[in-house]
Each structure stands twice: as structure tokens, then as C-alpha cells.
Amino acid sequence: MRKVTHLLTTSPNSPSISISTRTFLVVAMKLYSMDSKTRIGARMVSVLVLCMAALAGLASALRGEGPTRLDRRQAPNQMAISYPTAQTGSFNMTTFIVPIPLGDAYSLASPYNLILNHGLPGSVIPTGTFPLQIVVGYFYDIRQRLVLGLLPLRVQQLSVVEVYLPFIDVLGTGMPFRRSVSTYMDQLIPALVGGLSQLHDTQLAYFDPPHAAYKSAGGSTLSFQAALGLVNNIDGPGLVSPVVQAVFEHTTSSPISAATFRAMLDQPYYTTAGTGCNTATLYYNYSNANPSFVRGDVQTYAPITTTSTDYQDAVGYTAATQWVSPSTLAACSSFA
Numbered sequence: 001m002r003k004v005t006h007l008l009t010t011s012p013n014s015p016s017i018s019i020s021t022r023t024f025l026v027v028a029m030k031l032y033s034m035d036s037k038t039r040i041g042a043r044m045v046s047v048l049v050l051c052m053a054a055l056a057g058l059a060s061a062l063r064g065e066g067p068t069r070l071d072r073r074q075a076p077n078q079m080a081i082s083y084p085t086a087q088t089g090s091f092n093m094t095t096f097i098v099p100i101p102l103g104d105a106y107s108l109a110s111p112y113n114l115i116l117n118h119g120l121p122g123s124v125i126p127t128g129t130f131p132l133q134i135v136v137g138y139f140y141d142i143r144q145r146l147v148l149g150l151l152p153l154r155v156q157q158l159s160v161v162e163v164y165l166p167f168i169d170v171l172g173t174g175m176p177f178r179r180s181v182s183t184y185m186d187q188l189i190p191a192l193v194g195g196l197s198q199l200h201d202t203q204l205a206y207f208d209p210p211h212a213a214y215k216s217a218g219g220s221t222l223s224f225q226a227a228l229g230l231v232n233n234i235d236g237p238g239l240v241s242p243v244v245q246a247v248f249e250h251t252t253s254s255p256i257s258a259a260t261f262r263a264m265l266d267q268p269y270y271t272t273a274g275t276g277c278n279t280a281t282l283y284y285n286y287s288n289a290n291p292s293f294v295r296g297d298v299q300t301y302a303p304i305t306t307t308s309t310d311y312q313d314a315v316g317y318t319a320a321t322q323w324v325s326p327s328t329l330a331a332c333s334s335f336a
Contacts, residue, residue, distance in 0.1 A: 074213070075288045077141035079322045087144045089155075091282065091323040092213035093137035094224070095265060096246065096298050096316035097124060097256060104306055105130035108165045108181060111273055115167040115176055121255045124315055132305070133164040133178065133264060134244060134298070136224050138213040144327055159186040159207040161226045161244055163304050166264050170277070170332050177277065177332065178267045182303065184226050184243060186210065203228065205243060213320075221296075223247045244304055246314070248296025254315050258291060261317035268335040276329030282321040291319035 079088040097120065105114055114130060125131050142155040166178040184205035208225045209215040217223040229240040254261075262282070270277045284291055298314040 074138070074140055074320055075286055075322070077143055077322070078286065079283070079324050080141075080143045083324050084145050085327060087142065087323075087325045087327050089142035089323045090140040090320070091137055092140070092320040093135055093282070094214065094246070094248070094294060094316055094318040095133060095135045095261060096294075096311075096314045097131050097133055097261075097264070098298060098300070098309075098311045098314055099125045099129035100132045100305060102128050102130050105132075105165060108179060109168045112177075113169045113172075115169050115174065118167040118176075120260070123255050131166055131264075132181075133166050134300070134304070135162040135164070135265070136160070136213075136226070136244065136246065138211065139323070155187065157211050159210065159212075159226075160184065161205065164267075164269060166267055170268075170270065171336055173336065175336060176264075176267050177335075178264070178269045180269045180271045184228075206240060213318075217247055220249050221247060222249065222294075242299070242301050244298070244300050246296060246298045248294045248298075248314075248316065250292045250318075251295045252293065254293035254295070254317070256315055256317075258293070258317060268332065270332060277332035277335055278326055278329050279335065280323060280325045282319070282323055284319050284321055286320075286322060289319050289321060291317065294318050 074092050075090050077088055077090050079086075102114075116130075118125070118131065120131055137160060139155070139158040139160060142153075142158060144153045161184040163181040163183070164178040165181055167176045168179055169175070170177040183202045185202060186205060186207045188204060205226045205228055208223075208227075214222040214224045223246065225242065225245040227240045227242045262284070265282055266279070268277045268279050294316040296314060296316075298311040298316075299309070300311070301308045
């Protein structure tokens, strides 16, 4: 089972990680390293995760915490009633397509082949490079009726960065899949549950802004940043290493069409070869979706890219969507 890695992260605007949670992390990771054949560790971690989720929900209720004020584009979860057994939520997302060296792409896709005739314009993906898909955003009201077949889970809000390598020929038929390379979240429980149920390689991260899809950076400019490390909100600087940051604006045109952006987001995905695949379906047909092209400066750092890279004219697409994803993995061939 793929190991889920975590960094203990706090910020003034997100729940701090208590001593009990740190203890839980240590125990969870030790259990995770137990005999993978008997899967004792995975089963015990599942129980601990759900117990921690229940305690966190109770503590939040006792403190009288509610959701932060939503962006006007952020809708409530409108899919849970139609897909009660799946993971559903409202997802205000922005995706960018950036080029990486072809050799890096081959390494990430191995043992599968790349689909080199992906059709993206050379102005975005020059010769000798391959597309990397970066999705940043904010989930609201994530619901799942049963997590790991045990208890229901509801996450009020969640900031994420998802990194995918698209256009991978998993089945050998030319049908495009994408690999989930890495995922960053601002909350412990969803990170653990995602690692256990979907085998995501998930890490905890610090987000600016917290609990929002992006923030104003002056005028019509918007910004988003995610970083790993320890944020010191008491007496000085902490140890923070950026992962990705973007400063961008809405535009009326793009070298990549809206249909192509959406098709890439709809590609089935896997994390580790041979462990199964899943899909994340986005719906844009709600009045608040307001889809738009974006363009701006995107900076990536290791481990998202092998070297720190400044994409000064990155193209992207943004929308406030409704999100549906099956709660369990399936054979990749079932998505053909």
C-alpha cells in the first residue's frame, strides 16, 4: 500500500495540530508500515481515522464553528442527493497546463507509454516537453455516506492542490488517462482518508488564502499559494517551502479551448500502476459556475517539478463546479 506522507502544518487561519493529533499521526504511520500482506495496519488506521474525524466534528460543534463566508461563486453541494454513495462537493477550481521536460514525463508515466499526439498547441507545449496539469482550488461541503465502509464523512471546507500527468496510455488503446502525481490538502482527516481509500500520495500544506479559491492581488489580479513546512504564528518566521504559487487574471481567449480543458479534467486517473483507477467528474451547468479562461505567472517548486520553474505566461481555466467521484477504485479497463 502506498505510503501517505504528512508534514505538521499550522497557520493562524487553519486548525492547529494538537499534541493528541501528533500522537495519532505517529501511531498511524507506524501501523501503516506493518505487514502489507495481512493489512492489519491499514484496517487499524481506518478505524483511527474515522474516530478522529468524529472527535473533530464534535469539537467543532461544541465550539460553535460554522463555515467561513463563501465567495459569491461558491455554491453548496448540489450533487449529494443524486449520488449518495459517491464523494460529492462544490469545487471552485483553477487549472493550469504547463510544460515539463519529456524525460520527466516518461519517468512519471512509467511503466505506461505517453500519448505524444495530445493535440495541445506548440505555443503551450513546445517540442521536447509534455503537459503537466496543476489544479488548485477550494472544496466546500464534501460528503460521503460511508468512508471505508464504516462511517459517514462530511468536510465543510478544504483547500487543495492536485498535480496530474495527463495523456497516458494505460490500456494500450490510445485512450488518455492521467496519473495523480501528488496532492496537497490543508486538513489532516481528508488527507488520511484520501490516502487510504484512493491511494493518493497526499501531504498536508499551508494555503494562502485559507478557505478560499483565490484572493485579490490588486485590481483584476488574483493569487493563490501553497507551501509545506512549519508556520510559526507566535514569535517570528517559520520553516516554509513553497510548492506552487500563481498570480493570474481572467481572459477572453486561450490557445487551449474550454472543451479541451474539460476533457483533460475528465480523464480517468490512477496513482500507482496496477492499483486501480477512478474518475472525478466536474459539472459546469449551474448558474454560479462562471467558467473563464485565465492567464498569468505560475511558479512551481520541487517536488511538483524537478527544478524550480517560473511559467510567466501560463494558460488556464477556472470554474465553480459541482464535483462527483466514486468512493472506491475500480479496474482501469472499466473506464474504457
